[in-house]
Amino acid sequence: MTAAFVAPAALWLAVFLVLPFIAMLVFAFGRRAPEGGYLPAFTFEQFLNLPARATAFGNTLLLAPVGALLCLLVAYPVAYYLALRADPRHRLVLISLIVVPFWTSLLVRTYAWMYILGSRGLPSLLEAVGLPDIRMLNTPGAVLVGILYGYLPLMIMPIYVSLEKLDRRLLEASADLGARPVATFFGVTLPLSMPGVMTGTALVTILLLGEYLIPQLLGGGKVFFIGNALVDLFLQSRNWPFGSAIAVTLVLVVVVVLTVAMRIAWRFAGTRRVDLV
């Protein structure tokens, strides 16, 4: 009974997760065919060539957490307002409005940003007030704006959920005991919303590690994430073995980042629980 119920999912995991991963591993030890593609071999040369993509890995490992932190900085006040300050009658509408952007294609919305950041958008407004020739599109800044735009809702939601669950009597108690609002925030609210903060940050960081579209469209092919380097290896260089080695490495990076994030989250959760008791 149990076996029958889990069989379809198990089949799926086997054919579309495990098998592709094994294929990647096998390819990663192969060689590039003369016209591109894959030649069977057993060599470590693809992995030895990984430093050739050090910059892309570096960019990703820098911009993913930076992007996530940026999202966090903007998302926290919004989530805080929605959970604790907004008129309860409007709360549902306001929350829905955070989610609604997901219903328009991210590609189309990112294209809109290409226009806003291009010469005919914001830079032309700046020119009108006497700041000519400011370039925004195809810069790391543009990519960060795209990241903030694309991932902000994903950061707001978990923080909102954890703030919303917060027992308001704790805040009253803190105030009754003479704590200033700032002290209450740092002593009570922030620690109690930590699970949401951790979830959001980990989620956004991990999704960003594999980002392709935003750097591609707003970075002009210049700001390269490892996802872009990966696509490039399959679509331009036709170097399947090296691409496979990079894909395998990227998965390892994700696993490492996830493990570290979970360790941190666990420590936070652990100590805070002690504090509360």
Place this chain on the structure above:
Amino acid sequence: MSKFITKPITASEFTSEFMRLKRGSVTRRHFLGITGLGLAAAVMGRSGAFSLEAHAQDLGTQMSLATWPNYHDPATFEAFTVKTGVAVEVNVFGSNEEMLAKLQAGGTGWDLFVPTNYTISTYAKLGLIDPLDLSKLPNYDPKTETPRFTNEGIIDGKTYAVPKNWGTTGIAINTGKLKTPVTSWKEFFELAQTEAGGRVMVHDYQLTTIGNALVSLGYKFNSIDPAELTKAEELLIKVKPHLFAINSDYQPGMRATDAWMTMCWTNDGAQLNRDMPEIAFVLGKDGGEIWSDFYAIPTSAANKPAGYALLDYLMTPENAVREHIANGAPTTDSRVLALLPAEVTGNKIVYPDEAALTPLEFGAAVTLTDPARAEVMARFKSA
């Protein structure tokens, strides 16, 4: 999806039988997809071509063309659809490498595509294109073509591809924004790091980006010499922080004046200059690329009759003339040349003096597949 549901408008008995079969298989595929037997049923992809070949008059309702950005007059396809009932899906690519990668991976669905001269021998070698059946192209006349631009379409006496137009890869420069004149690739890369900083685009593929960097250093456009490639890579990586973008679709950037200077194909140069006279097009006096683009039909094409029909339509001089006027690339066909208005044939961007072409080189087949050049480009992009 609707492709399979829509009934064919013109239906010979055989075709309707075939379509029923196809419909049947697709319904089964959908059903199996939903019930989770999934891939086991993803069949019948390729088997479509077998019967249509014999019924050339039945062209289906749609086909797919893979080509370059801003490379056709949209009215051409609208007219073709009106004439034949076949809607043309136009897919645009940034490089021959990308087209090759797609065809190698399979399942492109293209019925006609536009490869450049130096790629055709590779496609033929890999079995990705078949020799063309010239009896299906009555409007193509090899005798009126210019052999210099067309001979790479013929391998071992068999015609694998017929020419679309030729052209050059030069420099488009917005003279309203940049005061320093540019006449060579050496100056192109110098200006990119100074006055034009942050406003220059290079192509998103290795042949021209690396080739022109090599030329600017005094090497051959097609060089695969490791030491020379290293020098070119150093130059490109030094220039990269000053670039606006690495992208083969530079018209939007140039038109919006986000970019002020770019590597540029003849046809784009002519289009940009036509609409914005301040954008000039110059050929590098130190070298660069001369090329010709072809039409070819992939072996895997699902609707070859429509592919041939569109190709023949495009080979008809009256249609080709409109394409050439809109696209701005020079023709290889003397019949078309005779029909072109004087302002096109007298345009020095489109038909430069022979002397300006002398330093230019055709891309070579080895350059396309050389792994070192591919890797230099990939490193430059991910640097």
Place this chain on the structure above:
Amino acid sequence: MRALVFLVYLFLYAPIALVVLFSFNAGRSASEFTGFSVAWYGKAFSNTFLVQALSNSLFIAAASAALAAVFGTMAALAIERMGVRMRLVFEGLFAAAIVVPGVVIGIATLVALAAVFSILNPVIAGIWPGESPPQFGLGYASIIAAHGLFSMAVVTMIVRARIASLGRDIVEASDDLYATPFGTFRQIVLPQIMPSILAGFLLAFTFSFDDFIIAFFVAGSNTTLPIYVFASIRRGVTPEINAVATSVLVASLILILAARLLMREKKTRPLGED
């Protein structure tokens, strides 16, 4: 703080407003407004390729989400009854299905399927009795399958969280009252987990409908809406794309509102009737 929140909403909605605005553009460009017109809506919905991409996307999203909802729920129920070791294996695999980047899933699936097909197709051709043997290829099935992987993992996660919060007592009570296991499932468990299954289905649908990178690699010759939009960005976006995006947005808003109204109606019914 209010001002900041207002700015964030502005930031979220400015691009959407721009998309909607340009859908009513009279000119050909999606970046220069030359006058008001609804012509692009007509053009968009009579563009065979765009309509086909849209209907492909709807079909693929519905199929992969339905598949994920059924198999994911089944897996969630099964995992609850497993031994610790098996449970850990499945938890690990489902977690991997969620966190492995889409770009890797797309490329790895392409590479694996290409390898499998290159072995399988000649074999089939060898044993096929007829003229033209069927050939495996990339298409709807491969997109649905690849999307289904992520979606199934998401549904399993959501439904398991719900099951965990249910507690065993109602199930035990039902068993004590001589309900059959299937009866208990249908009358007690299923109604309780139904909202989670629906939430999972919606999430899966949204994911599949908006996914570009996985479909980009495994779509073969089929085109989904995001693939069409990506191609359009290269060949020059016309307001057709904006018209379709706006229509999708309005349609989903109507659906959300309808769902909300239905739920409100349900809530106002007297207790006990549910």
